[in-house]
Amino acid sequence: MTKAKEKPRLGLYSLTSCSGDILEITNLEEDLLKLLDLVEVVDLNVAMPATGLSPDIALVEGAVTQAEEAGLLRGLRKKVKYLVAIGTCACTGGVVARGPKKRKGWLRDVYPETGGDFTSGFPRPVSDVVPVDFSIPGCPIERNYLMHCLGYLLKGVVPEVPNYPLCMECKMKGNECLLRYRGLPCLGPVTRAGCGARQPSVGRPCDGCFGAYEDANREALTEIFRQMGLGEDEIKKRFDLFWERG
Amino acid sequence: MKKELISRVEGHGSIGVKIKGRRVESVELDILTPPRLFEKLIVGRHFNDVPTIVSRICSICSASHRVISVMAIEDAFGVQAPREAVLLRELLLHAETLESHGLHLFLLALPDYYGYSSFVEMAKELPDAASLGFKVKGIGNRMQECVGGRAIHQITPVVGGMSAGPSSEGLKRIRQEAEPLIDEVLRFLSKEIPTLQYTPLVKVSNWVSLAGREYGYTGGYILINGKEKVQIGDFYQKFHESALPPSYTKHTLYGEEPFMVGALPRILNSGSKLKGSAGALLKKLGITKSRSTYMNNMAQGVEILFSLERVVDIIGELLDLDLPEGQDGGIVTEFSPVAATGTAAIEAPRGMLVHTYTFDEKGYVAGGDITTPTAMNLSDMERTLMMMAEALIKETPDIKPALETLVRAYDPCISCSVHIVRL
Numbered sequence: 117m118t119k120a121k122e123k124p125r126l127g128l129y130s131l132t133s134c135s136g137d138i139l140e141i142t143n144l145e146e147d148l149l150k151l152l153d154l155v156e157v158v159d160l161n162v163a164m165p166a167t168g169l170s171p172d173i174a175l176v177e178g179a180v181t182q183a184e185e186a187g188l189l190r191g192l193r194k195k196v197k198y199l200v201a202i203g204t205c206a207c208t209g210g211v212v213a214r215g216p217k218k219r220k221g222w223l224r225d226v227y228p229e230t231g232g233d234f235t236s237g238f239p240r241p242v243s244d245v246v247p248v249d250f251s252i253p254g255c256p257i258e259r260n261y262l263m264h265c266l267g268y269l270l271k272g273v274v275p276e277v278p279n280y281p282l283c284m285e286c287k288m289k290g291n292e293c294l295l296r297y298r299g300l301p302c303l304g305p306v307t308r309a310g311c312g313a314r315q316p317s318v319g320r321p322c323d324g325c326f327g328a329y330e331d332a333n334r335e336a337l338t339e340i341f342r343q344m345g346l347g348e349d350e351i352k353k354r355f356d357l358f359w360e361r362g
Numbered sequence: 363m364k365k366e367l368i369s370r371v372e373g374h375g376s377i378g379v380k381i382k383g384r385r386v387e388s389v390e391l392d393i394l395t396p397p398r399l400f401e402k403l404i405v406g407r408h409f410n411d412v413p414t415i416v417s418r419i420c421s422i423c424s425a426s427h428r429v430i431s432v433m434a435i436e437d438a439f440g441v442q443a444p445r446e447a448v449l450l451r452e453l454l455l456h457a458e459t460l461e462s463h464g465l466h467l468f469l470l471a472l473p474d475y476y477g478y479s480s481f482v483e484m485a486k487e488l489p490d491a492a493s494l495g496f497k498v499k500g501i502g503n504r505m506q507e508c509v510g511g512r513a514i515h516q517i518t519p520v521v522g523g524m525s526a527g528p529s530s531e532g533l534k535r536i537r538q539e540a541e542p543l544i545d546e547v548l549r550f551l552s553k554e555i556p557t558l559q560y561t562p563l564v565k566v567s568n569w570v571s572l573a574g575r576e577y578g579y580t581g582g583y584i585l586i587n588g589k590e591k592v593q594i595g596d597f598y599q600k601f602h603e604s605a606l607p608p609s610y611t612k613h614t615l616y617g618e619e620p621f622m623v624g625a626l627p628r629i630l631n632s633g634s635k636l637k638g639s640a641g642a643l644l645k646k647l648g649i650t651k652s653r654s655t656y657m658n659n660m661a662q663g664v665e666i667l668f669s670l671e672r673v674v675d676i677i678g679e680l681l682d683l684d685l686p687e688g689q690d691g692g693i694v695t696e697f698s699p700v701a702a703t704g705t706a707a708i709e710a711p712r713g714m715l716v717h718t719y720t721f722d723e724k725g726y727v728a729g730g731d732i733t734t735p736t737a738m739n740l741s742d743m744e745r746t747l748m749m750m751a752e753a754l755i756k757e758t759p760d761i762k763p764a765l766e767t768l769v770r771a772y773d774p775c776i777s778c779s780v781h782i783v784r785l
Contacts, residue, residue: 132398134418134419134420134421134424135420135421135422136418136421136424136514136515137421139421139422139514140421140513140514142465143499143503143513143514145496145500145503210418211403211415211418212398212399212400212403212418214403215402215403218402219399222399222402223399225402226399226401226402239398255418255515256421256512256514256515291689292689314511314512314517315511315517316689317511317688317689318511318517318518318525318526318688318689319518319525319526319688319689319691319692320511320517320518320520320525323414350408353407353408353411357411357414357415
């Protein structure tokens, strides 16, 4: 008798983060059950003790700030077929990767008794430590985008993802352009589509958490912001909230 | 001293217990989620970016962080958000409580009561408990998506009000889902749930929550032990913080004493105001009489009912108001920034949360301070862990599982508490 084929093993790892990307995976609800039919979850440190089995696909959320985290990644890299960075923190360092030169002083200010002794370093993207096979951006990730990518990866194919600006999705929804008609500094024109234009759809300009698509024209949008009367510092702060590495 | 990682809490923490012979010398709870320095990240940022940045402190409580930061900024600028916006924010807080309590009570805590290592194991034999947990968590998520624009890191709460109203279709669907869930949760929690054997070993000594005329997650003042009232703006005079190595988290004390925040303190302070099925369940469970720290889990059950009932009422009220939906227009009060400091407090799912910010005249942040419920609970966790360790060590050397269940009863959110800062 032949043994039933084993399911691919999935590991979920949380580094320095708000745990929002793994929480989004638990938010898949019915799709989560479908996913659990396809894969065996062998590690999920927020909800269960580790099984000790090595995963085939590792999804890693969060930025790297600790030597232990870098060690975990190096260990995973040797074992897994696909190492996938999920969420903006894992992809670029995220909203917390700001002020590299000021960080030591900040630690001492914030923790006067202990700050000088902390071993935690500046938040780095996963790809600064080990090669990453694929990145799934977003703060947090989008469930549909993740499921789409996992579908490809489970078949051993590199996922095809949108390589066009958020504006495309915004237009498809029939939204009014916030940049053009409401004078709001929207990052849609330079940001990778994939979230369905969540922020513009509720009247708020895109903050760019998916990062740039290839060929995004930062200069052109900068010029538009200047014409709208934004100062150079304000423009820098728009882009460095999520869109580019701090 | 041996330290072991605790599983089934949000974030990373460990308990260190120093034992000499059969005597417990010390207990230390370490928060190992590394510091992210949020209070520093916001300095020099425009007030509009503050809620966006600080909601990233925690994914479970992102709505609380977003709403409270907006309220603290409004306090600084002297802005009163429209009543409709206040109702929508309240709805968002109930949504978050459902999502958070649903996850914690049913999926992280109940496995301890039934003797399973995780909800995955529990789901195989007790599918009802796990599926009810997913239902409560699910309705919370869908509400946050409908009202906040996203289940995690909500978008709509802005300084002055809300950037958009929810779709009335979405609200109707949520109400339809919430109504039958009230009975289902009441039935499940009224059944015999096994008692954790350690329940009588630990008692709450000081309990702190916001309070007001009615039961709720916002309130006019801070209430200590059901008696002493403190104004929200005086929080920093009554409570103070200190950080102890090697933990990354600051401890908060009431005077010199540990205190507890969360669902149980809310019930102890204001439970008598609960009506409907929440009130009925509270009477049945004997939470106020026991005052065991473990009762925090059941207090969350009562609050799940309270929130579901409130959600049905609020949606009824909102549907009568005919609010603008999506891009059609914000629900906001006009204002201008001023150089000032503002403070606000809210009851996040796991307890009182305080944000305070100082702005310059153009509305850029000069400084900020965020005190999270887990930071407030930390000293009390160490107090009760010591009580438990002392009581148990006489009987068994293997006290780890018992201590873990106690930490979990506080529902600590460790990623939240790790960046408590003063400027």
